[in-house]
Amino acid sequence: MSNGQEKARQNLVGFQRWAATQTDEDFEQIVHRGQLNRGELAKAIGIGKSALRQNPAIKDALETLEQGLRERGVLPPLTQEASVQRSQPKRYDPTVNQKALESRRLSALEQENIELKARVATLEAKLKRYGELSEVLTEFGVAPDA
Template sequence: MANGQELAKENVDKFNDWLKSMTDDDFRVMEHRGSLKRKLVAKGCGFAVSVLRQNPKVRALFVDLEDDLRKRSILPPLKEKESPNKDESQELDQDEAKRGTQAAHANRLEQDNIELKAKVAKLTAEKEKLEQELEKTGRKLNRLDAFNTALAEVGRLPR
């Protein structure tokens, strides 16, 4: 069994391998409220979400990743938190809320679309395999039918 340091190193390697496999579009799909969904990141890396918080090297790599994505405009910039002592009333911008809802809906639809494309590809491959098996079975049936006909003509039918 690996000790804590070895496990931490493995998690850093998993994170780096996952990072190499990702594209900008993949990161856009994973965006939620201005940052990456940690649950999806952890699932993609193959470790628990707690690793993103507790492993200092992974946490630093993740923060650097989000900063880099913000610089490249893949993630929106961080908003500065307003002080709660402001006397001005804070009204909810309805258009911004609607855009956020539409963006979240679009992300869900895009994720569903990716999953459905994968299922279609899998089913298409299975269909082709079954068609090949059906064709083999049909050829075998034709040969057996011809053999049965020949035996019937000779007068030697099997019991």
Template sequence: MANGQQRAGENLTAFRAWAQSKSDVDFREYVYRGQLKRSEIFAECGFGRSALAQNPAIRAELEELEAALRKRGVLPAAGGGSDAVDNKPAIRDGQAKQRRQESQRLNSLEQENASLRAELGKAKSMLERCKLMAAFLDETGRMPR
């Protein structure tokens, strides 16, 4: 079992990998009340909300990520003054996550289907070869070299 420092490093690595795998469009799905929704992030990263409180590196990187997203216009500006009323909140596509999961599943099924087709082709060629051997044995009574 990993100690606390190792676990913190693993959690930080998981968070970094998650953040790098997302585009601005993906981040728009996580916007909630002017910031990224922590519960969904941590669920996808595979650790609990307590990691944010106990791991200052994750907290700092999350704040940097949100600041970068604000600069790019993905997140609304912090503060919530009169500017926040004028800006419309980003519309979240509730079905995007499901479509992405279905797309990933479809890709894996297509790969599995292609590998099974290749395996079936090999099996058919082996069967044909065995049929030829059996026919030769029936005709001659000898095994070919």
């Protein structure tokens, strides 16, 4: 059994070996939204995507690799806005979970509303038909039971 630090070193070595064997054309095939596709990269190395985000050594090595690829023209240059976003931590939005719950509830309510409208239309059609039947029976002198 290996501990976490040993596993982290093994993952870093795996990343470095993988990066050393790739050509610019190989990197171009896994570019997604101006950076290397993290999922494809993790699969190729044989590690989890979380290691790319949580292992500081891999994170730094990946950032250095992407910067080198930008300088060689394999990756597009970072825009000013993207550079600022990378240097600042993401703001925590406490309303995200509430918005997701409200969105799911809204969808369920809209679906129920559509179903109820269809049921009301069906019942109104039946009521109209039975109302006409009641009028005919009343005209013939047969009073329907209420």
